[in-house]
Amino acid sequence: MSTIRYSCEQLERFCCDAFEKFGFTKEQAAQITDVLLLADMYGITSHGTHRLVRYRNSIKRGSVHVDAKPEVVFETPISAVIDGHHGMGQLTSIFAMNMAIEKAKKVGMSFVTVRNSNHFGIAGYYTKMACDQGLMAIASTNTESLMVHTNSKQPLLGTNPIAMAMPAEPYPFWFDAATTVVSRGKLEVCNKIGKPLEEEWAVDENGAVCTDAARVLNCFINEVGTGGILPVGGSTEEMGSHKGYGFAMMAELLTAITSGGLTSNHHRKRVEGQGSGTCHAFIVIDPAIFGDPQEMKDHLSTLLRELREAQRANPDVPIYTHGEKEILSYEDKKKNGLELNVTTVAEMVEICNLLGMDSVEYLGDVDVSEAKLFSYEKKK
């Protein structure tokens, strides 16, 4: 499938204007755009502009309340519980992470949880906010229920990513991973480009391993109630399925259990006027509570260098530390622009039409006839 190249600035202008047209303020539109574009710039295609069509759907049906304001419903000097009131996940999460950062700077460590939010983009955006200020951070979210836990054929847990970041040279440690083998976004990308799934990524409605992306996605879209994505570690305990399942549970505890929000298996799916009920967690630690932050940064930088310089199993495959690929991708895209696949561009053209934006002005006079449009909505 062909791709179309855009500069970061062009995509930024499109996203900012689109979110303003959806009803967000200029500042809010810029915040949401920043989260989405970082994902694309970092090469995490599944969480960038590819997601726009689903955000549009959520806003259209009122699952995302454009005017919502996050409310602090419980607070101590080191913690807070925030009700997102069905607002855009990115806005609520930036608010929550800023609060966590402020608290950690005062008392050394903090834990802010959020309920009644929506999809927040990449978890690592928020850990980066803290890391950019010299702090360690962990962020997590639960999601719509997509993970079949070990030996279940019902998807009751989310893809539940856990992210952690800490300053280091020449790049920070920046880890962000779904606790499923892959995220739903990866399945969507496979489906868009017509690529079969790997074995042990997902199971069909009968609980059998399945490599057909559309079949698994249809389980979700049509709310079949069975079929889903496997935990990291796959389907058997021998290969660590219960470990991926356990890390997903950690995410569930940190987000939904602490915030009193909905666990993934109770998220609302495409209910008109109501948000998904997504929950998030933001933990910030000031390294100064353990001594000299510069010493810790040097210590970590040394470890990361040693890991990168290890003897390779296959000499032709480089060894990366977490966040390194993302920095390389960022630098490349800042210079050379981003390639979007034609289906994503077609979805953006549709959004222009919906919002009364001139698609040729924003996206150029593109040929999107090759696009393979996919409905993310339940069939009527």
Next chain:
Amino acid sequence: MSTIRYSCEQLERFCCDAFEKFGFTKEQAAQITDVLLLADMYGITSHGTHRLVRYRNSIKRGSVHVDAKPEVVFETPISAVIDGHHGMGQLTSIFAMNMAIEKAKKVGMSFVTVRNSNHFGIAGYYTKMACDQGLMAIASTNTESLMVHTNSKQPLLGTNPIAMAMPAEPYPFWFDAATTVVSRGKLEVCNKIGKPLEEEWAVDENGAVCTDAARVLNCFINEVGTGGILPVGGSTEEMGSHKGYGFAMMAELLTAITSGGLTSNHHRKRVEGQGSGTCHAFIVIDPAIFGDPQEMKDHLSTLLRELREAQRANPDVPIYTHGEKEILSYEDKKKNGLELNVTTVAEMVEICNLLGMDSVEYLGDVDVSEAKLFSYEKKK
């Protein structure tokens, strides 16, 4: 390979007396025994009495300093850095976790890190200490370097377990997992009982996947410098190798980086008179910082019940939540005793002989001729 059955009380008496003979006080011997026996009772054979022979070796060569006292080298109201001074990992860790619990009860959340310690047994012993008092807890440790990170053939990271526990009914959530596919202990057990490893568990000295337990263990024992255990997610990014590697890094950050201790790749290996340099982390969270702890407990209990009652992919295989198998194992063993494999018993007989304890009195007049004794020490 045949097994020999003992009551918990009999094993407890053996362990307590053996550790006293090694030079620990009665109270210390009881604490160490409690950690080891919980692993056996929970069915985590790799971390119970099976480990005794390696502890004996560490004590003999002076890697474990019997008289060491943990020292608090940095402290804030919510944090502490403890220098273990090469003491027995279990004793230093019980001290550290008690400190973390005390701080969390005062300020709501705490983070205590430890450096210069030794192997501490199961991470979940310490989260259970907090959980038994109604608190959430996370514990982690780095270990000798055994994990080959994604595309490395050098083992530079530890098996680096992460454990988390939180109260629930009828049993708590109790998760404890190495971030490698399996722990070194599992390889040792496979080797003892002559079972081949699963594919994608480990690589040999050339970085190729290997199912021969003795060959992989020999890489460690003879300090070959290459060969090791794969991260959960296996050898390729497609299956999430970088995720297991990332979780191992989280453990490294929480333990070695915060405490200023040795990262796994710098642990001392069998150096006379010097401890391994193992680092630990203990994080405790009082649920009251988010509202009503009873509500959170009920919320979690509901989720765990829903997960257990999910539709099964294979109707004959039950679905467990984390900690459930361990509770079932504990109840069974309390009633019916523990089965130890004959090699472990032979190692215990050897320890009796070394310490001048009457092995027949402690372990019965057992036939251990079948035992397959394995040297955990480097060949001279």
